Amino acid sequence: QVQLVESGGGLVQAGGSLRLSCAASGRTFSSLNMGWFRQAPGKEREFVAVISWSVGSTYYADSVKGRFTISRDNAKNTVYLQMNSLKPEDTAVYYCAARGGLNWRTFYNDDYWGQGTQVTVSS
Numbered sequence: 001q002v003q004l005v006e007s008g009g010g011l012v013q014a015g016g017s018l019r020l021s022c023a024a025s026g027r028t029f030s031s032l033n034m035g036w037f038r039q040a041p042g043k044e045r046e047f048v049a050v051i052s053w054s055v056g057s058t059y060y061a062d063s064v065k066g067r068f069t070i071s072r073d074n075a076k077n078t079v080y081l082q083m084n085s086l087k088p089e090d091t092a093v094y095y096c097a098a099r100g101g102l103n104w105r106t107f108y109n110d111d112y113w114g115q116g117t118q119v120t121v122s123s
Helices: none
Strands: 003-007 010-013 018-025 033-039 046-051 058-060 068-073 078-083 092-099 117-122
Touching: 003 092, 018 033, 018 092, 018 117, 033 068, 033 078, 046 068, 046 078, 058 068
Parallel strands: 010 117
Antiparallel strands: 003 018, 018 078, 033 046, 033 092, 046 058, 068 078, 092 117
16 A cells, blocks of 8 residues: 655745645555646546656656656655746646556556645636
8 A cells, every 4th residue: 555645735826836735655666656647627537747766767748848846755755846937727626646567657557656745826
């Protein structure tokens, strides 16, 4: 079992920045692929960014590329999402997810998920 706890959400003006954190426990963090997803009201959950466990490879959704950066600190069992140049359309609940294995870019409902943290960007 893996427990994930997100933090760092809040209200920010357009153009501002936030850094989300996701603390993991229950399994060797360094063996987990970590992802960030988001869900806006009335919309499907969508992929944001992912970082692999092995060499720290990263992959981003086109909508956030160049603005968001995913990183991990294996010593702190934490993954981060630095969000810059925020836009109102980035408003959503942001979820952290974890999965082991070699398939590091695809996450499934039965992987490990956190409870989410709200990010609201005002115009």
